[in-house]
Amino acid sequence: MPRSAATLCLESALGAASRAALVTLVALGAFAALLTAAGKDPLKAYVDTIAYVFGNPYGFSELLVRMIPLLLTAVAVALPSRIGLINVGGEGQLYMGAWLTTAGALSLSDQPAYVLLPVLTLLGFVGGGLWALIAGVLRALRLVNETISTLLLNYVAPMIVGFFIFGPWRSPESASYPQSPAFVDAARLPSFFHTRVNAGLFYAFVCLLLYWLLMTRTRWGLEMRAIGGNPEAARQLGVPVFRIILIVMFLAGGVAGLAGMVEVTAIQGRLVSELSPGYGFIGFLVAWLAGTSAVGIVVMAFLFAVISSVGDILQITQGLPFAVVNILMAVILFIVLARRSVGSAAR
């Protein structure tokens, strides 16, 4: 049993990698055509990206930094997908995790780091978890589809953050720019090797490991896969479907909330309004392409971290806004969607 699970995992990871390669090639081609039409040099952009990411330690460290929220938000999508729920609310859950973390960091600023950081980690988890739980409750009661509610909650969370940084938490030092006061040093998640690579990477891999263990080694994983495979049969066999929906949505939101906690405590050092350039949505793409495999999520998060570096490069060397890279990601999304629908039609 363990061996077959491992083999299965490896196979799905290899499958994910080859799928990723194909999709990336097509998407890069389409994006290159677009850049050419805009009078830019796509080949230079790609070569610059490779040189930047793999040619110097700093570039590579930034890649790892970018992978952290992608890994976490991807787990937040993969986990509910195993019980057949589609969580597109990683972005909002990230914001609420960051929000509750900030509340803790500002009010407990006199605590030492060994107390404060575990508390902030917990708050980040709870903030995202409770936010996702709203959608979980609505779904479990069969009132609102979780895809709709998580998507809409994405628009609410940044407004809550905005309200606090324009209002009660507005920093007195930066009156012109809405943001919270800087966190005390004790509230900063440690970074390593004079880069921005931080303990969040450790969080991400722990979450991935726990996710994998949960699904393959525990009876809860079995029950979750039963719900995902046939909810009616699971209900008839006494699997507590209602409770599992709530727990899974809370855990998923919590993991996305950790991404927000890492952003404010390690990267920003304060709560800001443009906290995430859509990590929650990219994480959704990552999980979807990875097909819920833990190894696949790592592969895909790496790939998407590279792709978003293309955006940085275009911004620096060719004067294009970072948002241009969204076109590339959208192209990838469309290719994936097209492949899915062709696949299901053929079946």
Add this chain to the structure above:
Amino acid sequence: MTHGPPLIEADGIVKRFGSLLANDVAHFDVRPGEVVSLLGENGAGKSTLAKILYGYYAADAGEIRVRGERVDISSPRDARALGIGMVFQTFTLIPALSVFENVALFQSDLPAVMRRGEILARMRHYADRFHLAADPWQPVRQLAVGEQQKVEILKQVLAGARVLILDEPTKVLAPQECEGLFRTIAELRAEGFGIVLITHKLREVLSSADRIAVMRQARIAGTFDRREATQENLLRLMFGGALVAPARRTSPPIHDGHGYALELREVSTLGGSGAMQLRDLSIAFRPGEIVGVAGVSGNGQRELGELILGLRRPHAGTKLLWGEDASRWSVATVREKGVASIPDDPLALACVPGLTVRENLALGTGVRYRAGLGVDWQALDGDMQRSFARLKFPRPNFEARAATLSGGNLQRVVLAREFAHAPKLIVALYPTRGLDARSTMTVRALLEDARDGDAAVLIVSEDLDELFAVSDRLLVLYRGAIAGEFGPRDFRAEAVGPLMVGTGDRADAA
């Protein structure tokens, strides 16, 4: 009336699905004014042959002739153009449209502007003969199942069908409705239609067919004229002499000392979202008895099963299991206390196709195989292997995905799981629906063995013959309430049937 060339003839029909030989039929024909019954157990090839005649499948080899002329039927449209119609088990009516609209929609050469009067006149003509009471403007969804079936037949007849293939038409009907169907069939026969009646119920065949073609293992094992056919020679041909209907067992003595296994005290549930409301049910089941529940589908049988299993909570009243108040117990608790469930559709209700057989066996076993955070797979394997052996089922590969198993093997996996821990109360909802005669016998024998082992058994079925054969006591559910209770002495369709459709009352039934 059986004159003229056959309306349809089939010669040398061969059909394979992969390595499975589904049809190898030397000759089959239907003449005008004749009811030909295709009899055989599930999987014998009856439906395949019918679907080839209707153009749903293409035969690998063979020839089909209509009124003596060789034809090529490659789609149901071709078949309809040649006057061949088929009524499936699941109707193809559009519930929101009226009877008239459903019939008109099916006419092959419907002009842009309908000649309503003409269609209506022809409809009325046949509606009278079929005793179809429905108003042409009534939406089909308001009709009873038997009436819908008549509309389905009417639609085929008006579209020009001369041969009508009826696939297990009585399966969905209450006994009274069956009579109506056979009256309709008799009318059609008198008008010179050819009828193919697919069924596995001997009684229907013997009372209505002119000729009986018995299918076994893809072939027509023999054809009888009505005069020569007897129950015995049909059975022998169907099963090759391998099957003898078991004699009805005598009821075990009533255990006075025992408490009730299950007791419902004036239990009502909430209806809504398609569920029938159960009203004031008071029932008590003793260990060691099989209680049958008769009723037309949708009168609360499923809800009763769900109530007992804990899938549905009582809104009023009390549910007791072995004397304990179980009204609020979860499904998991109910199962842990020794309640097993045998559903009609294991693939939909008791299995997760994407999981392995072993994982499916572990589901619903509650705390029994807990080992830390995981599952004690060794203990589970041992118990389940013993269960397969005890039931004399071949043991499937536990590593295989459930989806790769055939329906019959899947049913065995469910039975092995449910019987693995000597259940004390078994809820069997239509447990033999869709099973062939052999598997049906196995399931019934299992239920009877469990009863003899002092378990209480609740069996819900639409098949009165089945209920009469296995039950020690029979309840009739009608619109969510108990319409009557019968002992073995009163097991007669004439007595039970009227209560099932709400026309009799207790006084009449007695």
